[in-house]
Amino acid sequence: MPSRPEFLAPPEFFYNEQEARKYTTSSRIIDIQAKLTERALELLALPDDGVPRLLLDIGCGSGLSGESLSESGNQWIGLDISQSMLDIALEREVDGDLLLADMGQGLGLRPGVFDGAISISAVQWLCNADKASNEPRLRLKAFFVSLYRCLARGARAVLQLYHENEAQLELITTSAMRAGFAGGVVVDYPHSTRAKKTFLVLTCGPPSISTSIPKAKGEDGESCSDESSDEENQTVGFSDRHRPRKKQKIHKKGKGRDWVLKKKEQMRKKGYAVPRDTKYTGRKRKARF
Amino acid sequence: MRLLTHNMLSSNIKGVSNGFPLRLEVEKFIEKEVEFNADFLRNMFPKIEWKALVDAAKTLGYADLPEEADPSLLDSDDFLKKYHHALLELHVEEGVLICPETGRKFPVNKGVPNMLLHEDEGFWRL
Ligand SMILES: C[S@@+](CC[C@H](N)C(=O)[O-])C[C@H]1O[C@@H](n2cnc3c(N)ncnc32)[C@H](O)[C@@H]1O
Numbered sequence: 001m002p003s004r005p006e007f008l009a010p011p012e013f014f015y016n017e018q019e020a021r022k023y024t025t026s027s028r029i030i031d032i033q034a035k036l037t038e039r040a041l042e043l044l045a046l047p048d049d050g051v052p053r054l055l056l057d058i059g060c061g062s063g064l065s066g067e068s069l070s071e072s073g074n075q076w077i078g079l080d081i082s083q084s085m086l087d088i089a090l091e092r093e094v095d096g097d098l099l100l101a102d103m104g105q106g107l108g109l110r111p112g113v114f115d116g117a118i119s120i121s122a123v124q125w126l127c128n129a130d131k132a133s134n135e136p137r138l139r140l141k142a143f144f145v146s147l148y149r150c151l152a153r154g155a156r157a158v159l160q161l162y163h164e165n166e167a168q169l170e171l172i173t174t175s176a177m178r179a180g181f182a183g184g185v186v187v188d189y190p191h192s193t194r195a196k197k198t199f200l201v202l203t204c205g206p207p208s209i210s211t212s213i214p215k216a217k218g219e220d221g222e223s224c225s226d227e228s229s230d231e232e233n234q235t236v237g238f239s240d241r242h243r244p245r246k247k248q249k250i251h252k253k254g255k256g257r258d259w260v261l262k263k264k265e266q267m268r269k270k271g272y273a274v275p276r277d278t279k280y281t282g283r284k285r286k287a288r289f
Numbered sequence: 290m291r292l293l294t295h296n297m298l299s300s301n302i303k304g305v306s307n308g309f310p311l312r313l314e315v316e317k318f319i320e321k322e323v324e325f326n327a328d329f330l331r332n333m334f335p336k337i338e339w340k341a342l343v344d345a346a347k348t349l350g351y352a353d354l355p356e357e358a359d360p361s362l363l364d365s366d367d368f369l370k371k372y373h374h375a376l377l378e379l380h381v382e383e384g385v386l387i388c389p390e391t392g393r394k395f396p397v398n399k400g401v402p403n404m405l406l407h408e409d410e411g412f413w414r415l
Contacts, residue, residue, distance in 0.1 A: 077294050079404075101405060
């Protein structure tokens with residue numbers, strides 16, 4: 001197993017020009033990040049009214065996660081600590097605005113303005129004491145306190161992360177709860193080493209019906225080898241304290257299939273690897289719990 | 290950086306009590322056409338600091354926004370068009386954002402504000 005990138009160098013050095021390009025031209029990575037973002041959007045459970053929302057993408061990198069946010073018809077602002085990753089996002093002409101910023105320093109954003117936040121494969125970086133000045137606890141605190149503040153009351157943050165071990169997840173979760181968040185951890189496909197994915201689903205504000213933890217996928221050991229079909233069957237309760245929520249459907253206007261196909265063609269012309277076009281491309285996505 | 294983003298950003302240097310709005314000095318800006326969506330504009334309106342938007346737009350030479358705005362204006366197409374233009378279509382490419390309390394400058398390069406703090410500026414190092 002390759003060693004964790006988090007062990008190799010601080011993120012702003014690990015994601016250098018070469019790594020940023022390698023990352024963003026791998027069609028495997030592109031596919032995975034798109035799927036993770038779509039799942040995060042489901043868990044975000046934005047109101048089903050077709051109104052575009054303002055979202056924050058934390059550790060937005062080269063904009064792979066952001067592209068899925070744009071496809072869902074929402075506006076976004078992304079931040080990342082790596083200039084090289086952001087340079088690629090600029091090349092890719094992502095629709096969101098970009099900030100060069102370190103989430104561990106706290107987010108310099110006004111209170112109550114974001115309708116939701118996502119972070120895909122980034123938050124585990126906060127646990128690294130990769131510089132003498134980095135104290136994970138303080139950085140986690142700065143991050144969660146400032147994240148809580150910039151979200152609208154009742155809004156959610158969905159953070160997909162690759163924690164090193166259970167203690168690390170506990171550290172992260174505790175820090176989020178101390179900052180005032182309610183919510184918990186959703187693990188999709190917990191029995192598969194490869195497909196297992198951990199999402200921290202956080203709600204801002206007093207506990208309410210929406211604070212109940214959504215259901216995980218594939219908890220009964222079902223595989224996700226064919227994720228694009230038969231998805232309904234893989235939803236199994238994470239916590240039996242809550243009755244399953246009614247199935248919700250997202251009827252976002254979205255950008256539509258034509259827009260997606262056009263955008264993908266543009267990217268191909270520029271020499272980027274993009275997922276192949278399938279019948280699922282630009283399809284409406286169901287919200288599942 | 291669109292003015293939408295400028296309207297959300299604030300300086301979080303340690304000790305600063307009000308880091309908003311960041312003063313804007315612009316060397317270069319561009320206009321990009323963005324799809325108009327009245328729902329988005331209405332949804333954002335209560336969260337926008339109007340005066341900061343008006344002032345930022347003026348810095349870019351766009352003076353068509355009313356000095357004051359209340360929600361009743363959201364029924365006017367003419368108003369929505371101007372608000373849309375100021376919020377989403379004016380992009381600061383090169384310039385600086387200046388912390389209103391400390392004067393610290395955050396450079397904007399290729400449209401990306403550099404909000405990284407120096408080690409002694411972080412609010413979390415208490
Ligand atoms: C695996 S990439 C994911 C990028 C993007 N979300 C995606 O789905 O493709 C992780 C990103 O987290 C960023 N990151 C790591 N630590 C960070 C920090 N302290 N502040 C902001 N971004 C950070 C890295 O620079 C990198 O771009």
